[in-house]
Amino acid sequence: MNELDTARRCADTMMQNDRASKALGIRVEIPDPGMAVATMTVRDDMLNGFDVLHGGLTFALADTAFAFACNAYDRQAFAASAQIEFLRPASAGDVLTATASEDHRGRRNGYYSIEVRNQAGELVALFRGRSVSTESALLK
Protein backbone atom coordinates (compact mmCIF):
# COMPACT_ATOMS: atom_id res chain seq x y z
CA MET A 1 0.00 0.00 0.00
CA ASN A 2 1.54 3.33 -0.99
CA GLU A 3 1.55 6.47 1.16
CA LEU A 4 -1.45 8.08 -0.48
CA ASP A 5 -3.50 4.91 -0.09
CA THR A 6 -2.56 4.78 3.58
CA ALA A 7 -3.52 8.42 4.07
CA ARG A 8 -6.89 7.88 2.39
CA ARG A 9 -7.64 4.71 4.34
CA CYS A 10 -6.84 6.54 7.57
CA ALA A 11 -9.22 9.31 6.52
CA ASP A 12 -12.00 6.83 5.70
CA THR A 13 -11.57 5.11 9.04
CA MET A 14 -11.67 8.39 10.95
CA MET A 15 -14.62 9.82 9.06
CA GLN A 16 -16.79 6.73 9.59
CA ASN A 17 -16.79 7.47 13.28
CA ASP A 18 -16.52 11.28 13.25
CA ARG A 19 -20.05 12.20 14.30
CA ALA A 20 -19.16 15.84 14.91
CA SER A 21 -17.81 16.48 11.42
CA LYS A 22 -20.78 14.62 9.93
CA ALA A 23 -23.25 16.64 12.00
CA LEU A 24 -21.64 19.79 10.58
CA GLY A 25 -21.95 18.40 7.04
CA ILE A 26 -18.19 18.47 6.55
CA ARG A 27 -16.70 16.46 3.69
CA VAL A 28 -13.00 15.68 3.49
CA GLU A 29 -10.70 14.82 0.61
CA ILE A 30 -7.05 13.81 0.81
CA PRO A 31 -5.07 15.06 -2.19
CA ASP A 32 -1.72 13.99 -0.73
CA PRO A 33 -0.33 12.57 2.54
CA GLY A 34 -0.12 15.44 5.05
CA MET A 35 -2.75 17.44 3.21
CA ALA A 36 -6.54 17.58 3.57
CA VAL A 37 -9.32 19.63 2.04
CA ALA A 38 -12.52 19.98 4.09
CA THR A 39 -15.68 21.68 2.86
CA MET A 40 -18.76 22.85 4.74
CA THR A 41 -21.87 24.79 3.75
CA VAL A 42 -22.93 27.39 6.32
CA ARG A 43 -26.38 26.56 7.66
CA ASP A 44 -28.81 28.69 9.63
CA ASP A 45 -28.17 26.67 12.76
CA MET A 46 -24.48 27.63 12.55
CA LEU A 47 -25.07 31.37 12.86
CA ASN A 48 -24.31 33.39 15.96
CA GLY A 49 -26.17 36.36 17.45
CA PHE A 50 -24.79 38.67 14.74
CA ASP A 51 -26.13 36.48 11.90
CA VAL A 52 -22.72 35.29 10.79
CA LEU A 53 -21.04 31.92 11.12
CA HIS A 54 -20.08 31.21 14.76
CA GLY A 55 -16.29 31.48 14.98
CA GLY A 56 -16.20 28.16 16.77
CA LEU A 57 -17.59 26.46 13.69
CA THR A 58 -15.14 28.20 11.37
CA PHE A 59 -12.51 26.80 13.71
CA ALA A 60 -14.18 23.36 13.69
CA LEU A 61 -13.96 23.18 9.88
CA ALA A 62 -10.26 24.11 9.94
CA ASP A 63 -9.66 21.73 12.85
CA THR A 64 -11.21 18.85 10.90
CA ALA A 65 -8.90 19.53 7.95
CA PHE A 66 -6.00 19.69 10.41
CA ALA A 67 -6.97 16.39 12.07
CA PHE A 68 -7.22 14.57 8.76
CA ALA A 69 -3.93 16.01 7.53
CA CYS A 70 -1.98 14.95 10.59
CA ASN A 71 -3.52 11.47 10.75
CA ALA A 72 -2.23 10.36 7.37
CA TYR A 73 0.55 8.10 8.59
CA ASP A 74 -1.32 5.34 10.41
CA ARG A 75 -0.31 6.76 13.76
CA GLN A 76 -3.04 8.30 15.86
CA ALA A 77 -2.32 11.99 16.24
CA PHE A 78 -4.26 14.63 18.14
CA ALA A 79 -4.43 18.40 18.12
CA ALA A 80 -2.36 19.89 20.92
CA SER A 81 -2.78 23.58 20.17
CA ALA A 82 -4.04 25.90 17.49
CA GLN A 83 -4.17 29.56 16.64
CA ILE A 84 -6.74 31.21 14.37
CA GLU A 85 -7.03 34.64 12.77
CA PHE A 86 -10.55 35.55 11.70
CA LEU A 87 -10.31 37.71 8.58
CA ARG A 88 -13.79 37.88 7.10
CA PRO A 89 -17.23 36.74 8.27
CA ALA A 90 -19.20 34.00 6.54
CA SER A 91 -22.97 33.98 6.02
CA ALA A 92 -25.69 31.39 5.59
CA GLY A 93 -25.30 29.56 2.30
CA ASP A 94 -21.58 30.25 1.97
CA VAL A 95 -19.52 27.23 1.02
CA LEU A 96 -16.23 27.18 2.91
CA THR A 97 -13.14 25.21 2.04
CA ALA A 98 -10.35 24.54 4.52
CA THR A 99 -7.06 23.46 2.97
CA ALA A 100 -4.49 21.96 5.33
CA SER A 101 -0.81 21.57 4.50
CA GLU A 102 2.12 20.34 6.52
CA ASP A 103 4.75 22.89 7.52
CA HIS A 104 6.94 20.44 9.38
CA ARG A 105 6.68 16.97 10.85
CA GLY A 106 9.09 15.79 13.52
CA ARG A 107 9.16 12.56 15.48
CA ARG A 108 6.49 13.66 17.91
CA ASN A 109 5.11 17.04 16.84
CA GLY A 110 3.63 18.10 13.53
CA TYR A 111 2.91 21.67 12.40
CA TYR A 112 0.14 22.44 9.94
CA SER A 113 -1.24 25.56 8.27
CA ILE A 114 -4.88 25.73 7.25
CA GLU A 115 -6.48 28.37 5.07
CA VAL A 116 -10.27 28.76 5.07
CA ARG A 117 -11.74 30.38 1.97
CA ASN A 118 -15.29 31.05 0.79
CA GLN A 119 -16.82 30.19 -2.58
CA ALA A 120 -15.41 33.43 -4.02
CA GLY A 121 -11.91 32.38 -3.01
CA GLU A 122 -11.70 35.07 -0.34
CA LEU A 123 -9.73 34.28 2.79
CA VAL A 124 -12.03 33.74 5.80
CA ALA A 125 -9.49 32.50 8.35
CA LEU A 126 -5.87 31.51 8.83
CA PHE A 127 -5.26 28.63 11.22
CA ARG A 128 -2.07 27.02 12.44
CA GLY A 129 -2.01 23.87 14.53
CA ARG A 130 0.41 21.63 16.36
CA SER A 131 -0.29 17.90 16.53
CA VAL A 132 1.19 15.22 18.74
CA SER A 133 1.62 11.70 17.35
CA THR A 134 1.15 8.58 19.41
CA GLU A 135 2.50 5.08 18.80
CA SER A 136 -0.99 3.64 18.23
CA ALA A 137 -1.88 2.48 14.75
CA LEU A 138 -5.02 3.94 13.25
CA LEU A 139 -5.87 1.18 10.77
CA LYS A 140 -7.03 -2.22 11.96
Next chain:
Amino acid sequence: MNELDTARRCADTMMQNDRASKALGIRVEIPDPGMAVATMTVRDDMLNGFDVLHGGLTFALADTAFAFACNAYDRQAFAASAQIEFLRPASAGDVLTATASEDHRGRRNGYYSIEVRNQAGELVALFRGRSVSTESALLK
Protein backbone atom coordinates in the same frame (compact mmCIF):
# COMPACT_ATOMS: atom_id res chain seq x y z
CA MET B 1 -29.23 50.88 34.12
CA ASN B 2 -26.00 49.79 35.83
CA GLU B 3 -23.09 48.04 34.16
CA LEU B 4 -24.08 44.54 35.17
CA ASP B 5 -27.64 45.09 33.91
CA THR B 6 -26.23 46.30 30.60
CA ALA B 7 -23.95 43.29 30.33
CA ARG B 8 -26.83 40.91 31.02
CA ARG B 9 -29.20 42.60 28.59
CA CYS B 10 -26.51 42.42 25.91
CA ALA B 11 -26.13 38.71 26.65
CA ASP B 12 -29.89 38.12 26.44
CA THR B 13 -30.09 39.96 23.13
CA MET B 14 -27.21 37.98 21.66
CA MET B 15 -28.39 34.61 22.91
CA GLN B 16 -31.89 35.03 21.49
CA ASN B 17 -30.41 34.98 18.01
CA ASP B 18 -27.41 32.71 18.57
CA ARG B 19 -28.60 29.58 16.78
CA ALA B 20 -25.14 27.98 16.84
CA SER B 21 -24.72 28.17 20.62
CA LYS B 22 -28.29 26.95 21.10
CA ALA B 23 -27.74 24.03 18.72
CA LEU B 24 -24.76 23.04 20.86
CA GLY B 25 -26.88 23.28 24.02
CA ILE B 26 -24.66 26.02 25.44
CA ARG B 27 -25.98 28.11 28.34
CA VAL B 28 -24.38 31.38 29.36
CA GLU B 29 -24.35 33.33 32.60
CA ILE B 30 -22.84 36.77 33.20
CA PRO B 31 -21.44 37.09 36.72
CA ASP B 32 -19.85 40.50 36.02
CA PRO B 33 -19.24 42.83 33.09
CA GLY B 34 -16.34 41.44 31.06
CA MET B 35 -16.89 37.93 32.41
CA ALA B 36 -19.00 35.05 31.12
CA VAL B 37 -19.53 31.44 32.13
CA ALA B 38 -20.69 29.04 29.41
CA THR B 39 -21.64 25.42 30.00
CA MET B 40 -22.15 22.54 27.57
CA THR B 41 -22.83 18.84 27.95
CA VAL B 42 -20.88 16.66 25.53
CA ARG B 43 -23.29 14.73 23.28
CA ASP B 44 -22.65 11.76 21.02
CA ASP B 45 -23.00 13.93 17.93
CA MET B 46 -20.08 16.07 19.18
CA LEU B 47 -17.54 13.23 19.17
CA ASN B 48 -14.78 12.85 16.60
CA GLY B 49 -13.31 9.70 15.06
CA PHE B 50 -11.41 8.95 18.27
CA ASP B 51 -14.58 9.01 20.43
CA VAL B 52 -13.68 12.24 22.20
CA LEU B 53 -15.12 15.72 21.91
CA HIS B 54 -14.16 17.32 18.57
CA GLY B 55 -11.60 20.05 19.32
CA GLY B 56 -13.60 22.47 17.24
CA LEU B 57 -16.50 22.15 19.67
CA THR B 58 -14.27 22.61 22.71
CA PHE B 59 -13.15 25.77 20.96
CA ALA B 60 -16.75 26.73 20.16
CA LEU B 61 -17.70 26.56 23.84
CA ALA B 62 -14.76 28.77 24.82
CA ASP B 63 -15.46 31.10 21.91
CA THR B 64 -19.05 31.56 23.05
CA ALA B 65 -17.87 32.52 26.54
CA PHE B 66 -15.38 34.89 24.93
CA ALA B 67 -18.03 36.49 22.69
CA PHE B 68 -20.39 37.08 25.60
CA ALA B 69 -17.61 38.49 27.78
CA CYS B 70 -16.45 41.02 25.20
CA ASN B 71 -19.97 42.11 24.25
CA ALA B 72 -20.88 43.41 27.70
CA TYR B 73 -20.59 47.11 26.95
CA ASP B 74 -23.35 47.69 24.41
CA ARG B 75 -20.83 47.92 21.60
CA GLN B 76 -20.81 45.12 19.07
CA ALA B 77 -17.49 43.32 19.33
CA PHE B 78 -16.21 40.37 17.34
CA ALA B 79 -13.47 37.81 17.75
CA ALA B 80 -10.40 38.74 15.74
CA SER B 81 -8.06 35.94 16.78
CA ALA B 82 -7.73 33.18 19.32
CA GLN B 83 -5.26 30.62 20.53
CA ILE B 84 -6.15 27.36 22.27
CA GLU B 85 -4.15 24.73 24.13
CA PHE B 86 -5.86 21.35 24.40
CA LEU B 87 -4.87 19.78 27.71
CA ARG B 88 -7.21 16.88 28.27
CA PRO B 89 -9.88 15.14 26.15
CA ALA B 90 -13.57 15.23 27.02
CA SER B 91 -16.00 12.34 26.58
CA ALA B 92 -19.71 11.90 26.00
CA GLY B 93 -21.68 13.00 29.04
CA ASP B 94 -18.99 15.33 30.37
CA VAL B 95 -20.24 18.72 31.47
CA LEU B 96 -17.81 21.45 30.46
CA THR B 97 -17.64 24.95 31.83
CA ALA B 98 -15.82 27.78 30.06
CA THR B 99 -15.03 30.78 32.23
CA ALA B 100 -14.01 33.97 30.45
CA SER B 101 -12.27 36.88 32.11
CA GLU B 102 -10.90 40.14 30.77
CA ASP B 103 -7.15 40.59 30.76
CA HIS B 104 -7.18 44.04 29.23
CA ARG B 105 -9.60 46.27 27.34
CA GLY B 106 -8.37 49.16 25.24
CA ARG B 107 -10.28 51.51 22.98
CA ARG B 108 -10.44 49.08 20.11
CA ASN B 109 -9.01 45.74 21.21
CA GLY B 110 -9.93 43.55 24.14
CA TYR B 111 -7.96 40.57 25.46
CA TYR B 112 -9.68 37.69 27.23
CA SER B 113 -8.60 34.43 28.85
CA ILE B 114 -10.94 31.47 28.94
CA GLU B 115 -10.46 28.31 30.95
CA VAL B 116 -12.46 25.20 30.05
CA ARG B 117 -12.90 22.67 32.85
CA ASN B 118 -14.85 19.43 33.17
CA GLN B 119 -17.27 18.41 35.94
CA ALA B 120 -14.33 17.21 38.07
CA GLY B 121 -12.74 20.65 37.85
CA GLU B 122 -9.91 19.38 35.64
CA LEU B 123 -8.54 21.74 33.02
CA VAL B 124 -9.59 20.72 29.50
CA ALA B 125 -8.35 23.73 27.53
CA LEU B 126 -6.77 27.17 27.86
CA PHE B 127 -7.99 29.77 25.36
CA ARG B 128 -6.94 33.35 24.80
CA GLY B 129 -8.77 35.68 22.44
CA ARG B 130 -8.53 39.18 21.04
CA SER B 131 -11.72 41.07 20.24
CA VAL B 132 -12.31 44.18 18.18
CA SER B 133 -15.03 46.62 19.22
CA THR B 134 -17.16 48.51 16.76
CA GLU B 135 -19.14 51.72 17.26
CA SER B 136 -22.49 49.95 16.76
CA ALA B 137 -24.78 49.63 19.75
CA LEU B 138 -25.94 46.14 20.59
CA LEU B 139 -29.17 46.98 22.44
CA LYS B 140 -32.16 48.44 20.62
Next chain:
Amino acid sequence: MNELDTARRCADTMMQNDRASKALGIRVEIPDPGMAVATMTVRDDMLNGFDVLHGGLTFALADTAFAFACNAYDRQAFAASAQIEFLRPASAGDVLTATASEDHRGRRNGYYSIEVRNQAGELVALFRGRSVSTESALLK
Protein backbone atom coordinates in the same frame (compact mmCIF):
# COMPACT_ATOMS: atom_id res chain seq x y z
CA MET C 1 15.21 23.08 51.56
CA ASN C 2 11.72 24.43 50.98
CA GLU C 3 10.08 25.10 47.62
CA LEU C 4 10.86 28.79 47.53
CA ASP C 5 14.51 28.15 48.37
CA THR C 6 14.69 25.60 45.56
CA ALA C 7 13.09 28.04 43.12
CA ARG C 8 15.55 30.77 44.06
CA ARG C 9 18.58 28.52 43.88
CA CYS C 10 17.46 27.37 40.43
CA ALA C 11 17.16 31.01 39.39
CA ASP C 12 20.62 31.85 40.73
CA THR C 13 22.13 28.89 38.90
CA MET C 14 20.48 29.85 35.63
CA MET C 15 21.29 33.54 35.85
CA GLN C 16 24.99 32.94 36.51
CA ASN C 17 25.27 31.49 33.03
CA ASP C 18 22.59 33.47 31.21
CA ARG C 19 24.79 35.76 29.11
CA ALA C 20 21.88 36.91 26.94
CA SER C 21 19.75 38.17 29.82
CA LYS C 22 22.80 39.82 31.38
CA ALA C 23 23.71 41.53 28.09
CA LEU C 24 20.17 42.95 28.04
CA GLY C 25 20.57 44.17 31.63
CA ILE C 26 17.68 42.00 32.81
CA ARG C 27 17.33 41.37 36.54
CA VAL C 28 15.10 38.61 37.89
CA GLU C 29 13.40 38.07 41.23
CA ILE C 30 11.44 35.02 42.36
CA PRO C 31 8.56 35.94 44.66
CA ASP C 32 7.13 32.41 44.68
CA PRO C 33 7.72 29.06 42.97
CA GLY C 34 6.21 29.27 39.47
CA MET C 35 6.45 33.05 39.43
CA ALA C 36 9.18 35.40 38.26
CA VAL C 37 9.55 39.15 37.89
CA ALA C 38 12.06 40.40 35.32
CA THR C 39 12.99 44.05 34.81
CA MET C 40 14.85 45.76 31.99
CA THR C 41 15.64 49.38 31.16
CA VAL C 42 15.24 50.23 27.48
CA ARG C 43 18.60 51.34 26.05
CA ASP C 44 19.38 53.12 22.79
CA ASP C 45 20.88 49.97 21.33
CA MET C 46 17.51 48.21 21.83
CA LEU C 47 15.56 50.54 19.54
CA ASN C 48 14.35 49.62 16.07
CA GLY C 49 14.07 51.75 12.94
CA PHE C 50 10.99 53.51 14.33
CA ASP C 51 12.79 54.61 17.53
CA VAL C 52 10.86 52.27 19.80
CA LEU C 53 11.92 49.10 21.58
CA HIS C 54 12.44 46.24 19.10
CA GLY C 55 9.57 43.78 19.58
CA GLY C 56 12.05 40.96 19.79
CA LEU C 57 13.53 42.48 22.94
CA THR C 58 10.11 43.04 24.51
CA PHE C 59 9.60 39.34 23.83
CA ALA C 60 13.07 38.52 25.24
CA LEU C 61 12.23 40.20 28.53
CA ALA C 62 8.96 38.27 28.83
CA ASP C 63 10.68 35.07 27.73
CA THR C 64 13.28 35.46 30.48
CA ALA C 65 10.53 35.82 33.09
CA PHE C 66 8.84 32.77 31.59
CA ALA C 67 12.05 30.70 31.65
CA PHE C 68 12.75 31.54 35.29
CA ALA C 69 9.14 30.81 36.29
CA CYS C 70 9.05 27.37 34.69
CA ASN C 71 12.50 26.36 35.98
CA ALA C 72 11.57 26.60 39.65
CA TYR C 73 11.29 22.89 40.36
CA ASP C 74 14.85 21.64 39.84
CA ARG C 75 13.89 20.08 36.53
CA GLN C 76 15.31 21.67 33.41
CA ALA C 77 12.44 23.08 31.38
CA PHE C 78 12.53 24.88 28.06
CA ALA C 79 10.17 27.10 26.12
CA ALA C 80 8.28 25.15 23.47
CA SER C 81 6.02 27.89 22.13
CA ALA C 82 4.84 31.38 22.92
CA GLN C 83 2.36 33.96 21.76
CA ILE C 84 2.67 37.71 22.27
CA GLU C 85 0.31 40.65 21.82
CA PHE C 86 2.04 44.00 21.51
CA LEU C 87 -0.19 46.63 23.08
CA ARG C 88 1.91 49.74 23.46
CA PRO C 89 5.41 50.77 22.33
CA ALA C 90 8.26 51.40 24.76
CA SER C 91 10.89 54.11 24.39
CA ALA C 92 14.47 54.65 25.47
CA GLY C 93 14.70 55.05 29.23
CA ASP C 94 11.48 53.15 29.95
CA VAL C 95 11.74 50.61 32.73
CA LEU C 96 9.80 47.48 31.87
CA THR C 97 8.67 44.79 34.27
CA ALA C 98 7.59 41.33 33.12
CA THR C 99 5.59 39.35 35.66
CA ALA C 100 5.19 35.64 35.01
CA SER C 101 2.60 33.44 36.67
CA GLU C 102 1.70 29.80 36.25
CA ASP C 103 -1.67 29.01 34.68
CA HIS C 104 -1.27 25.26 34.83
CA ARG C 105 1.50 22.74 35.29
CA GLY C 106 1.09 19.14 34.19
CA ARG C 107 3.58 16.29 34.19
CA ARG C 108 5.29 17.39 31.02
CA ASN C 109 3.85 20.75 29.93
CA GLY C 110 3.54 24.00 31.84
CA TYR C 111 1.49 27.04 30.83
CA TYR C 112 2.49 30.54 31.89
CA SER C 113 1.10 34.04 31.42
CA ILE C 114 3.41 37.03 31.42
CA GLU C 115 2.40 40.67 31.57
CA VAL C 116 4.88 43.36 30.56
CA ARG C 117 4.25 46.81 32.01
CA ASN C 118 6.14 50.09 31.90
CA GLN C 119 7.11 52.35 34.82
CA ALA C 120 3.65 53.98 34.70
CA GLY C 121 2.00 50.59 35.13
CA GLU C 122 0.66 50.59 31.57
CA LEU C 123 0.40 47.29 29.77
CA VAL C 124 3.04 46.95 27.05
CA ALA C 125 2.55 43.30 26.08
CA LEU C 126 0.68 40.12 26.95
CA PHE C 127 2.64 36.90 26.55
CA ARG C 128 1.62 33.29 27.01
CA GLY C 129 4.09 30.42 26.87
CA ARG C 130 4.18 26.65 27.02
CA SER C 131 7.15 24.93 28.59
CA VAL C 132 8.32 21.33 28.44
CA SER C 133 10.00 19.78 31.45
CA THR C 134 12.80 17.29 31.21
CA GLU C 135 14.01 14.75 33.77
CA SER C 136 17.36 16.51 34.22
CA ALA C 137 18.05 18.20 37.53
CA LEU C 138 19.04 21.84 37.37
CA LEU C 139 20.94 22.08 40.67
CA LYS C 140 24.27 20.34 41.16
Next chain:
Amino acid sequence: MNELDTARRCADTMMQNDRASKALGIRVEIPDPGMAVATMTVRDDMLNGFDVLHGGLTFALADTAFAFACNAYDRQAFAASAQIEFLRPASAGDVLTATASEDHRGRRNGYYSIEVRNQAGELVALFRGRSVSTESALLK
Protein backbone atom coordinates in the same frame (compact mmCIF):
# COMPACT_ATOMS: atom_id res chain seq x y z
CA MET D 1 10.24 53.41 -9.00
CA ASN D 2 9.02 49.81 -9.19
CA GLU D 3 7.70 47.80 -6.27
CA LEU D 4 10.92 45.98 -5.55
CA ASP D 5 12.87 49.24 -5.53
CA THR D 6 10.36 50.71 -3.09
CA ALA D 7 10.62 47.65 -0.83
CA ARG D 8 14.42 47.85 -0.84
CA ARG D 9 14.52 51.58 -0.16
CA CYS D 10 12.12 51.08 2.74
CA ALA D 11 14.43 48.38 4.09
CA ASP D 12 17.50 50.60 3.75
CA THR D 13 15.76 53.45 5.54
CA MET D 14 14.65 51.20 8.38
CA MET D 15 17.97 49.44 8.80
CA GLN D 16 19.95 52.69 9.01
CA ASN D 17 18.19 53.45 12.25
CA ASP D 18 17.58 49.92 13.60
CA ARG D 19 20.13 49.86 16.41
CA ALA D 20 18.69 46.66 17.90
CA SER D 21 19.05 44.58 14.75
CA LYS D 22 22.54 45.99 14.20
CA ALA D 23 23.56 45.20 17.79
CA LEU D 24 22.48 41.60 17.14
CA GLY D 25 24.53 41.52 13.92
CA ILE D 26 21.41 40.90 11.82
CA ARG D 27 21.63 41.48 8.07
CA VAL D 28 18.53 41.74 5.91
CA GLU D 29 17.92 41.19 2.21
CA ILE D 30 14.71 41.81 0.29
CA PRO D 31 14.22 39.30 -2.52
CA ASP D 32 10.69 40.52 -3.31
CA PRO D 33 8.11 42.93 -1.90
CA GLY D 34 6.48 41.27 1.12
CA MET D 35 9.45 38.99 1.65
CA ALA D 36 12.60 39.40 3.73
CA VAL D 37 15.56 37.20 4.61
CA ALA D 38 17.39 38.00 7.83
CA THR D 39 20.59 36.27 8.98
CA MET D 40 22.32 36.24 12.34
CA THR D 41 25.32 34.40 13.74
CA VAL D 42 24.82 33.12 17.30
CA ARG D 43 27.34 34.77 19.63
CA ASP D 44 28.36 33.81 23.15
CA ASP D 45 26.56 36.83 24.57
CA MET D 46 23.29 35.50 23.08
CA LEU D 47 23.30 32.24 25.05
CA ASN D 48 21.00 31.53 27.97
CA GLY D 49 21.66 29.58 31.17
CA PHE D 50 21.45 26.28 29.28
CA ASP D 51 24.17 27.30 26.77
CA VAL D 52 21.78 27.62 23.86
CA LEU D 53 20.49 30.68 22.02
CA HIS D 54 18.04 32.64 24.21
CA GLY D 55 14.56 32.11 22.75
CA GLY D 56 13.99 35.83 22.83
CA LEU D 57 16.81 36.32 20.35
CA THR D 58 15.53 33.58 18.06
CA PHE D 59 12.28 35.50 18.16
CA ALA D 60 14.11 38.81 17.57
CA LEU D 61 15.69 37.47 14.38
CA ALA D 62 12.31 36.28 13.08
CA ASP D 63 10.68 39.52 14.18
CA THR D 64 13.23 41.56 12.22
CA ALA D 65 12.47 39.55 9.07
CA PHE D 66 8.76 40.08 9.76
CA ALA D 67 9.18 43.85 10.24
CA PHE D 68 11.13 44.25 7.01
CA ALA D 69 8.64 42.11 5.07
CA CYS D 70 5.59 44.08 6.21
CA ASN D 71 7.24 47.48 5.68
CA ALA D 72 7.76 47.05 1.95
CA TYR D 73 4.98 49.32 0.77
CA ASP D 74 6.07 52.74 2.01
CA ARG D 75 3.49 52.66 4.77
CA GLN D 76 4.77 52.35 8.31
CA ALA D 77 3.61 49.03 9.72
CA PHE D 78 4.19 47.56 13.14
CA ALA D 79 3.96 44.11 14.69
CA ALA D 80 0.69 43.64 16.55
CA SER D 81 1.04 40.01 17.60
CA ALA D 82 3.15 36.96 16.93
CA GLN D 83 3.30 33.30 17.74
CA ILE D 84 6.43 31.15 17.75
CA GLU D 85 7.10 27.42 17.96
CA PHE D 86 10.60 26.52 19.07
CA LEU D 87 11.62 23.31 17.32
CA ARG D 88 15.34 22.93 17.80
CA PRO D 89 17.95 24.77 19.89
CA ALA D 90 20.77 26.79 18.33
CA SER D 91 24.33 26.98 19.65
CA ALA D 92 27.20 29.45 19.55
CA GLY D 93 28.54 29.80 16.03
CA ASP D 94 25.34 28.67 14.33
CA VAL D 95 24.27 30.86 11.43
CA LEU D 96 20.51 31.31 11.41
CA THR D 97 18.37 32.47 8.53
CA ALA D 98 14.82 33.77 8.97
CA THR D 99 12.75 33.84 5.80
CA ALA D 100 9.55 35.86 5.90
CA SER D 101 6.73 35.53 3.39
CA GLU D 102 3.33 37.14 3.17
CA ASP D 103 0.30 34.94 3.75
CA HIS D 104 -2.25 37.70 3.29
CA ARG D 105 -2.35 41.48 3.23
CA GLY D 106 -5.58 43.36 3.78
CA ARG D 107 -6.22 47.07 4.06
CA ARG D 108 -5.10 47.27 7.66
CA ASN D 109 -3.73 43.90 8.74
CA GLY D 110 -1.01 41.78 7.20
CA TYR D 111 -0.21 38.15 8.03
CA TYR D 112 3.30 36.77 7.63
CA SER D 113 4.97 33.39 8.16
CA ILE D 114 8.63 33.21 9.08
CA GLU D 115 10.79 30.11 9.11
CA VAL D 116 14.08 30.12 11.00
CA ARG D 117 16.65 27.57 9.85
CA ASN D 118 20.26 26.85 10.80
CA GLN D 119 23.26 26.47 8.47
CA ALA D 120 22.34 22.80 7.95
CA GLY D 121 18.89 23.81 6.73
CA GLU D 122 17.22 22.37 9.81
CA LEU D 123 14.12 24.12 11.10
CA VAL D 124 14.81 26.01 14.34
CA ALA D 125 11.51 27.89 14.72
CA LEU D 126 8.18 28.62 13.06
CA PHE D 127 6.85 32.14 13.55
CA ARG D 128 3.62 33.75 12.43
CA GLY D 129 2.93 37.47 12.85
CA ARG D 130 0.18 39.99 12.30
CA SER D 131 1.09 43.54 11.32
CA VAL D 132 -0.96 46.71 11.34
CA SER D 133 -0.36 49.33 8.67
CA THR D 134 -0.58 53.04 9.31
CA GLU D 135 -1.14 55.87 6.83
CA SER D 136 2.35 57.33 7.44
CA ALA D 137 4.85 57.12 4.61
CA LEU D 138 8.15 55.51 5.42
CA LEU D 139 10.32 57.15 2.75
CA LYS D 140 11.13 60.85 2.91
